[in-house]
Amino acid sequence: MSGSLAIDLEAVSKHYTIYVRRAGGLKDKIVSRLTGRPEVRETLWALKDVSLSAERGATLGIIGANGCGKSTLLQIIAGILQPDGGRIAVDGRVTSLLELGAGFSPDLSGRENVYLNASLHGVPRQVIDQRFDEIVAFSGLEAFIDSPVRNYSSGMYMRLGFSVAAHLDPEIVLIDEAFAVGDEQFQRKCLRKIHDFKAQGVTIVIVSHDLLLVERLSTHVCLLDRGRVRTFGPASEAIARYHQLAAGGDEISSEIRWGTREVTITGVRILDERGQDTRAFKTGDTFRLLISYGTTRAVASPIFGLALFAENGTHLTGPNTQMNRYPIPLVNGAGEIEYTVRQLPLLPGQYAISVSVYDESLLHAYDHRNRVVTFAVVEGGSSERFGLITLSGEWTLKSRAQVESN
Amino acid sequence: MWANDARMVYQYRELLRNLILRDLRMKYKGSTIGFFWSLLHPLTMAVVYTVAFQYILRIEIPFFPLFLLSGLLPWMFFAQAVSAATAAVADNGNLVRKVAFPRIVLPMGAIGAQFVQFLLMYLVVFPLALLIGVGLSPALLALVPVIVLHTLFTIGLGLALSTAYVYLRDTRHLLEVALQIWFWLTPILYDVSRVPERLLPLLRLNPMTYFVTAYQQIVVDHRVPGLISMTVIVAVTLTALTIGVSVFGRHQRRFAEFV
Numbered sequence: 001m002s003g004s005l006a007i008d009l010e011a012v013s014k015h016y017t018i019y020v021r022r023a024g025g026l027k028d029k030i031v032s033r034l035t036g037r038p039e040v041r042e043t044l045w046a047l048k049d050v051s052l053s054a055e056r057g058a059t060l061g062i063i064g065a066n067g068c069g070k071s072t073l074l075q076i077i078a079g080i081l082q083p084d085g086g087r088i089a090v091d092g093r094v095t096s097l098l099e100l101g102a103g104f105s106p107d108l109s110g111r112e113n114v115y116l117n118a119s120l121h122g123v124p125r126q127v128i129d130q131r132f133d134e135i136v137a138f139s140g141l142e143a144f145i146d147s148p149v150r151n152y153s154s155g156m157y158m159r160l161g162f163s164v165a166a167h168l169d170p171e172i173v174l175i176d177e178a179f180a181v182g183d184e185q186f187q188r189k190c191l192r193k194i195h196d197f198k199a200q201g202v203t204i205v206i207v208s209h210d211l212l213l214v215e216r217l218s219t220h221v222c223l224l225d226r227g228r229v230r231t232f233g234p235a236s237e238a239i240a241r242y243h244q245l246a247a248g249g250d251e252i253s254s255e256i257r258w259g260t261r262e263v264t265i266t267g268v269r270i271l272d273e274r275g276q277d278t279r280a281f282k283t284g285d286t287f288r289l290l291i292s293y294g295t296t297r298a299v300a301s302p303i304f305g306l307a308l309f310a311e312n313g314t315h316l317t318g319p320n321t322q323m324n325r326y327p328i329p330l331v332n333g334a335g336e337i338e339y340t341v342r343q344l345p346l347l348p349g350q351y352a353i354s355v356s357v358y359d360e361s362l363l364h365a366y367d368h369r370n371r372v373v374t375f376a377v378v379e380g381g382s383s384e385r386f387g388l389i390t391l392s393g394e395w396t397l398k399s400r401a402q403v404e405s406n
Numbered sequence: 407m408w409a410n411d412a413r414m415v416y417q418y419r420e421l422l423r424n425l426i427l428r429d430l431r432m433k434y435k436g437s438t439i440g441f442f443w444s445l446l447h448p449l450t451m452a453v454v455y456t457v458a459f460q461y462i463l464r465i466e467i468p469f470f471p472l473f474l475l476s477g478l479l480p481w482m483f484f485a486q487a488v489s490a491a492t493a494a495v496a497d498n499g500n501l502v503r504k505v506a507f508p509r510i511v512l513p514m515g516a517i518g519a520q521f522v523q524f525l526l527m528y529l530v531v532f533p534l535a536l537l538i539g540v541g542l543s544p545a546l547l548a549l550v551p552v553i554v555l556h557t558l559f560t561i562g563l564g565l566a567l568s569t570a571y572v573y574l575r576d577t578r579h580l581l582e583v584a585l586q587i588w589f590w591l592t593p594i595l596y597d598v599s600r601v602p603e604r605l606l607p608l609l610r611l612n613p614m615t616y617f618v619t620a621y622q623q624i625v626v627d628h629r630v631p632g633l634i635s636m637t638v639i640v641a642v643t644l645t646a647l648t649i650g651v652s653v654f655g656r657h658q659r660r661f662a663e664f665v
Contacts, residue, residue: 016663027576075662078505078506079506080502080503080504080505080506080662081663082660094506096504096506103501105432107432108431108432112424112427112431115424116421116425116428119418119420119421119423119424120501121505122417122420122421122507123420124420125420
């Protein structure tokens with residue numbers, strides 16, 4: 001490893017054993033022996049031949065669809081997981097912001113937890129003594145520092161976690177998305193701290209779905225797809241490639257698809273008001289989903305539907321042609337069906353859509369393509385920012401006198 | 407292997423200290439005389455067994471309360487420390503999965519907390535010795551190496567069992583049962599001289615017999631353990647420690663996947 005590299009991975013692989021039938025306890029193990037039904041295992045490669053490196057002081061972004069191996073990669077760099085193959089060299093003191101406040105004990109006070117958390121990272125007490133006031137000031141939790149953290153809100157919990165981690169003089173910082181916690185003011189503080197790290201020459205590895213943030217911060221970006229490195233290079237290049245893949249060049253998400261295919265969904269496009277392909281909307285924009293289909297024979301009364309998911313997997317809505325009273329008597333040959341939303345009520349975030357076509361009973365799938373497309377809602381459409389949707393409601397204030405006069 | 411583990415523990419001594427403090431704080435939180443409650447348990451046992459053995463069953467062991475406590479307290483330390491160490495890695499799964507630190511600190515911290523309580527509790531032995539007329543003697547200094555070796559033996563066993571528990575959750579229940587039987591196979595409530603000939607080999611195979619006997623002889627008889635029993639103690643300790651450290655060391659890198 002050359003002296004200027006802080007992180008160097010060569011052909012790193014990691015697999016997990018999935019137990020289709022698992023013998024967990026002693027009883028199960030004995031039973032599985034006696035009955036001659038051995039444990040059934042499958043191997044899942046979370047990472048395969050991953051090679052990448054980061055120079056000292058560089059910021060490395062890691063992007064990719066859910067389940068592409070980003071978190072496993074971070075855990076390996078952090079030294080929590082051991083790779084099954086390949087070589088890894090990490091040179092410098094690593095601090096991870098993987099799960100903020102993970103080491104907290106609910107019964108101990110904030111103060112005691114600051115010391116416990118810092119010592120988990122091998123930091124001597126004298127250093128924490130010196131930094132303690134700074135840590136508490138940064139978290140803004142001066143008034144609560146001597147109460148047990150069980151009484152903290154989750155936001156307070158993470159604020160304290162971030163404050164500790166950020167004040168440990170790291171040489172290498174690993175950041176998972178979770179860092180964007182708390183209110184907007186604290187988020188800005190976190191971002192400022194990350195910029196400080198950059199300025200101080202700290203090596204940063206950041207994993208995020210927020211491509212804008214990754215592009216702004218990173219010098220190099222690694223695009224992972226199903227455990228393999230698709231692109232590793234300058235930020236703009238990797239992000240362009242990601243968009244290209246997500247737009248349906250190759251399938252980037254490990255799409256799950258089933259059905260008997262009498263009707264096949266041949267393509268899914270997301271269009272803006274003017275019919276242009278796009279992946280980014282603002283709240284309130286017109287949103288059009290164009291589904292292309294083909295058939296092997298004439299099919300009567302098919303039902304087209306879609307499901308919309310938030311980034312965390314929440315199923316937001318699932319309209320279909322039956323529920324929306326749009327009966328389709330027959331499809332035969334190729335065609336298109338469009339679903340139009342005049343004013344998109346979604347707030348900024350990443351969303352995924354599943355598209356399906358079923359028979360009349362909704363029990364038999366002709367074609368179901370799970371999470372076939374993703375799109376983003378970006379800032380600028382609505383000034384609301386809490387939750388996932390806007391109701392576009394109106395506020396009306398009336399004084400007591402006005403109420404009574406009505 | 408040894409040097410590396412020792413260096414790791416030393417480097418993370420602050421964590422070790424905090425884990426021990428956390429255990430003690432959680433145990434005695436909100437209880438002003440918490441520690442005395444812990445002391446009450448062995449003291450009650452001492453009183454109950456003294457009444458039962460000396461006055462009802464009329465078994466004559468000289469200075470019975472002192473004899474009993476001198477062996478019972480080390481046993482309780484051993485049993486509680488091994489149980490706590492067994493659960494230490496698996497029960498701290500959230501730490502193991504999220505932060506990279508030498509895992510060995512977890513069982514060491516669990517044992518450390520028990521060790522601190524044991525040292526404090528064992529102090530009752532000295533006023534008791536004065537009270538019932540056994541008195542004190544320089545031979546009591548021999549307690550120091552015995553306690554050190556006994557603790558290392560406990561660490562060895564605790565490390566091996568905490569590894570086993572990560573993979574096999576039945577370990578804890580098996581251990582509970584084993585400790586029950588083990589207690590009665592150790593001459594704590596009785597002395598070896600009363601054991602029938604047929605059962606003696608069983609006691610001789612039990613490493614705890616040597617430790618407990620050493621404690622009792624030092625405290626009650628002011629007798630420093632002989633060469634043979636010290637040799638056995640050292641051999642048993644080194645064996646347990648070697649097995650524990652190597653088993654734990656081989657597996658600790660994979661703990662994050664299993665807890």
